[in-house]
Amino acid sequence: MAANGNAPTNLDKEQIFGMAEKEMEYRVDLFNRLTQTCFEKCIEKRYKESELNMGENSCIDRCVSKYWQVTNLVGQLLGSNRPPM
Secondary structure, rough: OOOOOOOOOHHHHHHHHHHHHHHHHHHHHHHHHHHHHHHHOOOOOOOOOOOOHHHHHHHHHHHHHHHHHHHHHEEEEEEEEOOOO
16 A cells, blocks of 8 residues: 555555455465365265255365364464455
């Protein structure tokens, strides 16, 4: 941002938009990796029903929870004090 408290310059705005774009790319990538990982781990390869069964629901719930815990832990270890989403 502008160091002297004035309105942001065009360069500042470009940096802000660039950072926002990177953040959005990071979040989309994180969501896609989470979805792929938990799907492969929890969903049977042969679909028998149109809905998830109780075991699949529980597995996905635990998988997503653990994925967020690990992501937050890694973020803390790397110096980011905020959650990824």
